[in-house]
Amino acid sequence: MxxxxxxxxxxxxxxxxxxxxxxxxxxxxxxxxxxxxxxxxxxxxxxxxxxxxxxxxxxxxxxxxxxxxxxxxxxxxxxxxxxxxxxxxxxxxxxxxxxxxxxxxxxxxxxxxxxxxxxxxxxxxxxxxxxxxAHHLLGFVRFSEQENGLLFSSIEPKNNVLSLIAPHFADRLPKERFIIYDKKRNMAALHIPGKQWILAEVPDLKIGDFRAFTDQEDEYRDLWKIFFKHIVIKERINPKLQRNNLPLRFRGDMTEFEPDIEE
Amino acid sequence: MVIQEQMSIQRKLEILSDAAKYDVACTSSGVDRKGNGSSMGNSVGCGICHTFSADGRCISLLKILYTNECIFDCKYCANRSSNDVVRASFTPEEVSELTMEFYRRNYIEGLFLSSGILVSPNHTMELILQALRLLREVHHFNGYIHCKAIPGADPELIELLGWYADRMSVNLELPTSESLKELAPHKSRKNILKPIRQIQLRRESNREFLGLPDKSITPKKIITGHEDGDIKEIITTKTGLVPYQRNSMIKRNYVPAGQSTQMIIGATKESDYQIMSVSEALYDNFNLKRVFYSAFMNVNQDSRLPVTTDGPPLLREHRLYQADWLLRFYGFQTKELLDENHPNFNVFLDPKCDWALRHLELFPVEVNKADYFTLLRVPGIGTNSAQRIVAARKSAVLGFHDLKRLGIVLKRAVYFITCNGMTMYPIKIEENFITRQLLALKDQLPLGIDKDITYRQLSLFDDASFQPEQRITLKLANI
Structure with missing residues (x-):
C-alpha cells in the first residue's frame, strides 16, 4: 500500500x-x-x-x-x-x-x-x-465611541468573517476611525480615514481598555435601549421568533441586550 | 392636556417610538448605493436587519413619529385626537441628530419617519421635509430614509420630499372605501390613492429620464378580480405632473426604493378575497414594491371595533403575507387562490398547499422535466429550490436523494412530485389522504403562535371567534 x-x-x-x-x-x-x-x-x-x-x-x-x-x-x-x-x-x-x-x-x-x-x-x-x-454581522456589529472619537466593536463569530464585513464598514463610515475586534481569533479590522482598512493580529488587545465611555456615549446607549424597549408590541411578544431571527450567541456584544446596571 | 415645555429627549423617544410601533414596514431594502467616500452612509439592496425586538420583528430603521399630536380621529388609532395621551413632538434637529448618532454606532440602517397630523397635512409635511433636508444637506447623510407622504398635503410638497427619501409610503389604512368612511371619517380613499399615483408617475418619468429599466413599462392590467371603482378612477384620470422641483444639489433619484403601503387586517368585515384583490390591484396598477398587513389590535377599547381579547389575528396576517408572496414571486393570481365561494384562507394549511389540494389534477409534477414556473407551484418548493433544481438537472438526472442534497424540503413536496416517473414511495394522489398527511406537519403554523392553535384544534366547544374557521372544521370532519 x-x-x-x-x-x-x-x-x-x-x-x-x-x-x-x-x-x-x-x-x-x-x-x-x-x-x-x-x-x-x-x-x-x-x-x-x-x-x-x-x-x-x-x-x-x-x-x-x-x-x-x-x-x-x-x-x-x-x-x-x-x-x-x-x-x-x-x-x-x-x-x-x-x-x-x-x-x-x-x-x-x-x-x-x-x-x-x-x-x-x-x-x-x-x-x-x-x-x-457575515450578512448578519453587518447588522449586529455595535460600535461604541471612545474618548478620542475612535469607534470600537467586538464580535465573536463562528467563521472568520472579519475580512468579509470590514469593506462594508469602510465604505459606510469613510470618515471614522474604527476597530472591529474578533475576540475568538485575536484579530482586528482597523480603519483610518482616507486609507485602506487593514487586518491585523492583535494578541495583546484588552477589551477592558475600551469600556470607559464618555457621557455622550452613555446617553446614546441609553436612548437606543429606550427605543429597543418601546418599539415592542406587547400583544405580539414572541421569544421563539426572536431567538430564531437573532440567535443568543450574537447578543453578548450587542448594546441593547446589555443588562441595565442602574437601580 | 398638559403642555410640557421642556421634555427630555429620552421621554420624547419613549413616547414617539411607542406611538410608531404599529407601523409595519421596517425594511431597508430596494436600493443599492455605495458610500461616496466623504460622507456617512451607504445602502444595501437586500436590506440589513440590525436587531430583533421581543416580538420577533426586525428592527432595521429608527422608526419614530415626528409627532403624536393629531387633528384626525381615526377610531383604530392610538394617537387619535379624542384619546387622552401624553403628546410630544421632535424638532428637525433632534430627529437628524438621533439618526446620525445611531447610524454611526451601527444601531440602524436609516430613518423611518412617520407622523401624526399637526395643525394640517401641509404643516406636518413641511416639518418632515425640514428634518430630511437637514439630514441630507447639512449632515450629508447617505443612508436609507423611509418617510410617509401624508394624504391631503400639497402635491408640490410630496414632489419635493421624494427627492430626499429612498422609500415613501402612503397608508391605505383599510381595504375598502366603506370601512374607511366608517372608521376614519377624516380620510378618503381617493385622497390616499392620489399621492400614490403621483409618486408612481414621477418615479417612472425619472427612471425613463435616466434610462433605467422599468418593469412597469409592460402593459397594465386594469383591475384584476375585484371591481374597484376608486382605483379605476385614479388610474384613468389624467393627472398632470407637478413641474420638476429637483434641486441641482441633489444627486439622487426620485424615491429609488419605490413605495409601499399598509392595511389593517381584522378591524372590518372584508374577506381575505377582498383584501388580496385590493393588493393585487395595487401591485398591478400602482407598481408598489410591497403591501404590508397589520393584524388589528383594539388599542382604544373602542366598542365600535371588534374585540381582540385573544390577541391580534396573527395567523390571518401570516396567511395574507404568504399569499402576497405567491402573487409577487410565484406567478399566482388572487382568483386562483380564492373566490366568492371560498373567500378566506384555510387556517390549517398555507395558501399554496390549499391551492394544490384543490388542483390535484395538475400533479404529480416530474422534477426532471417540468419548467420553472410549474416547479414553483409545488408545495414545499420555493424560488431558491426551483432555481437549484433547474441548474442541477442540466448535469444529472435527479433522484429523491439528490433533491435532499440540494436542500429541498421534501416533507410537503413528496406528495406532489415524481423523479424519473416515480414517487418516493407509493402515494395515493387523493385529496383526503394528502390533506391528512400535510396537517400532521408541525411547520404549517408559524413560530410562537403554534401552541395556541393546537389548543384550539382540540377544543370541542367552538366559541364565537372561531367563526371563519367553521368551513374547515367541517371539511376535517369529513376525513
Missing part, C-alpha cells in the same frame, strides 16, 4: 492555496494526497498512521498563482466561494477545496451547476453559511 501524503498548512486562504499548489504539483496523484489545515487553536487534528506528513510554509507567490488559475479557469464566482469556504470553521476545508478544484479545473465554470455532486454541494452549503453569518 502506498503511503498517504498529508500536507499540513496554515489556517488561512494563503496557507490553503499554497498547500493546494504543492500537493497538485507533487506528482503523488490526487488519490494519495490529503490536505489538512491547522485548527483554530493552532494544533492539527488527530495524526493518521501509515502516512507521511509534509509541513507547508505559506508562500504568497504560490497562493497568488492558485487564485489566478481559479479565476481564469473556473470563474470569479467560484473563486469567491472557495475563499469564503477557506474562512469557515469547517474542519477539513482544505481537503474539500482541493477536491472541488480537481472537479472545477476539469469541468470549468459550469461546475457551479453540478449541485447534486457531493463535493460541490458541500462547498455551496458552507459558502452559504459563511455568507449568512
Amino acid at each position: 502506498d503511503e498517504k501524503k498529508i500536507f499540513l498548512c496554515d489556517n488561512s486562504i494563503d496557507g490553503i492555496f499554497t498547500a493546494i499548489y504543492l500537493a497538485w504539483s507533487s506528482g503523488f496523484g490526487h488519490a494519495n494526497v490529503k490536505l489538512e489545515e491547522k485548527c483554530e487553536k493552532g494544533s492539527f487534528a488527530n495524526l493518521e498512521l501509515f502516512s507521511e506528513y509534509i509541513k507547508v510554509n505559506t508562500d504568497l507567490t504560490l497562493s497568488v498563482k492558485v487564485s489566478r488559475s481559479i479565476q481564469s479557469k473556473i470563474s470569479e464566482e467560484a473563486f469567491q466561494m472557495v475563499c469564503r469556504v477557506a474562512l469557515s470553521d469547517y474542519i477539513g476545508k482544505a481537503d474539500l477545496i482541493y477536491r472541488f478544484l480537481i472537479k472545477g479545473f476539469h469541468i470549468g465554470g459550469g461546475i457551479l451547476e453540478h449541485l447534486s455532486d457531493e463535493v460541490v454541494n458541500k462547498i455551496f452549503k458552507i459558502n452559504k453559511n459563511v455568507g449568512f453569518e
Whole structure:
C-alpha cells in the first residue's frame, strides 16, 4: 500500500492555496494526497498512521498563482466561494477545496451547476453559511465611541468573517476611525480615514481598555435601549421568533441586550 | 392636556417610538448605493436587519413619529385626537441628530419617519421635509430614509420630499372605501390613492429620464378580480405632473426604493378575497414594491371595533403575507387562490398547499422535466429550490436523494412530485389522504403562535371567534 501524503498548512486562504499548489504539483496523484489545515487553536487534528506528513510554509507567490488559475479557469464566482469556504470553521476545508478544484479545473465554470455532486454541494452549503453569518454581522456589529472619537466593536463569530464585513464598514463610515475586534481569533479590522482598512493580529488587545465611555456615549446607549424597549408590541411578544431571527450567541456584544446596571 | 415645555429627549423617544410601533414596514431594502467616500452612509439592496425586538420583528430603521399630536380621529388609532395621551413632538434637529448618532454606532440602517397630523397635512409635511433636508444637506447623510407622504398635503410638497427619501409610503389604512368612511371619517380613499399615483408617475418619468429599466413599462392590467371603482378612477384620470422641483444639489433619484403601503387586517368585515384583490390591484396598477398587513389590535377599547381579547389575528396576517408572496414571486393570481365561494384562507394549511389540494389534477409534477414556473407551484418548493433544481438537472438526472442534497424540503413536496416517473414511495394522489398527511406537519403554523392553535384544534366547544374557521372544521370532519 502506498503511503498517504498529508500536507499540513496554515489556517488561512494563503496557507490553503499554497498547500493546494504543492500537493497538485507533487506528482503523488490526487488519490494519495490529503490536505489538512491547522485548527483554530493552532494544533492539527488527530495524526493518521501509515502516512507521511509534509509541513507547508505559506508562500504568497504560490497562493497568488492558485487564485489566478481559479479565476481564469473556473470563474470569479467560484473563486469567491472557495475563499469564503477557506474562512469557515469547517474542519477539513482544505481537503474539500482541493477536491472541488480537481472537479472545477476539469469541468470549468459550469461546475457551479453540478449541485447534486457531493463535493460541490458541500462547498455551496458552507459558502452559504459563511455568507449568512457575515450578512448578519453587518447588522449586529455595535460600535461604541471612545474618548478620542475612535469607534470600537467586538464580535465573536463562528467563521472568520472579519475580512468579509470590514469593506462594508469602510465604505459606510469613510470618515471614522474604527476597530472591529474578533475576540475568538485575536484579530482586528482597523480603519483610518482616507486609507485602506487593514487586518491585523492583535494578541495583546484588552477589551477592558475600551469600556470607559464618555457621557455622550452613555446617553446614546441609553436612548437606543429606550427605543429597543418601546418599539415592542406587547400583544405580539414572541421569544421563539426572536431567538430564531437573532440567535443568543450574537447578543453578548450587542448594546441593547446589555443588562441595565442602574437601580 | 398638559403642555410640557421642556421634555427630555429620552421621554420624547419613549413616547414617539411607542406611538410608531404599529407601523409595519421596517425594511431597508430596494436600493443599492455605495458610500461616496466623504460622507456617512451607504445602502444595501437586500436590506440589513440590525436587531430583533421581543416580538420577533426586525428592527432595521429608527422608526419614530415626528409627532403624536393629531387633528384626525381615526377610531383604530392610538394617537387619535379624542384619546387622552401624553403628546410630544421632535424638532428637525433632534430627529437628524438621533439618526446620525445611531447610524454611526451601527444601531440602524436609516430613518423611518412617520407622523401624526399637526395643525394640517401641509404643516406636518413641511416639518418632515425640514428634518430630511437637514439630514441630507447639512449632515450629508447617505443612508436609507423611509418617510410617509401624508394624504391631503400639497402635491408640490410630496414632489419635493421624494427627492430626499429612498422609500415613501402612503397608508391605505383599510381595504375598502366603506370601512374607511366608517372608521376614519377624516380620510378618503381617493385622497390616499392620489399621492400614490403621483409618486408612481414621477418615479417612472425619472427612471425613463435616466434610462433605467422599468418593469412597469409592460402593459397594465386594469383591475384584476375585484371591481374597484376608486382605483379605476385614479388610474384613468389624467393627472398632470407637478413641474420638476429637483434641486441641482441633489444627486439622487426620485424615491429609488419605490413605495409601499399598509392595511389593517381584522378591524372590518372584508374577506381575505377582498383584501388580496385590493393588493393585487395595487401591485398591478400602482407598481408598489410591497403591501404590508397589520393584524388589528383594539388599542382604544373602542366598542365600535371588534374585540381582540385573544390577541391580534396573527395567523390571518401570516396567511395574507404568504399569499402576497405567491402573487409577487410565484406567478399566482388572487382568483386562483380564492373566490366568492371560498373567500378566506384555510387556517390549517398555507395558501399554496390549499391551492394544490384543490388542483390535484395538475400533479404529480416530474422534477426532471417540468419548467420553472410549474416547479414553483409545488408545495414545499420555493424560488431558491426551483432555481437549484433547474441548474442541477442540466448535469444529472435527479433522484429523491439528490433533491435532499440540494436542500429541498421534501416533507410537503413528496406528495406532489415524481423523479424519473416515480414517487418516493407509493402515494395515493387523493385529496383526503394528502390533506391528512400535510396537517400532521408541525411547520404549517408559524413560530410562537403554534401552541395556541393546537389548543384550539382540540377544543370541542367552538366559541364565537372561531367563526371563519367553521368551513374547515367541517371539511376535517369529513376525513
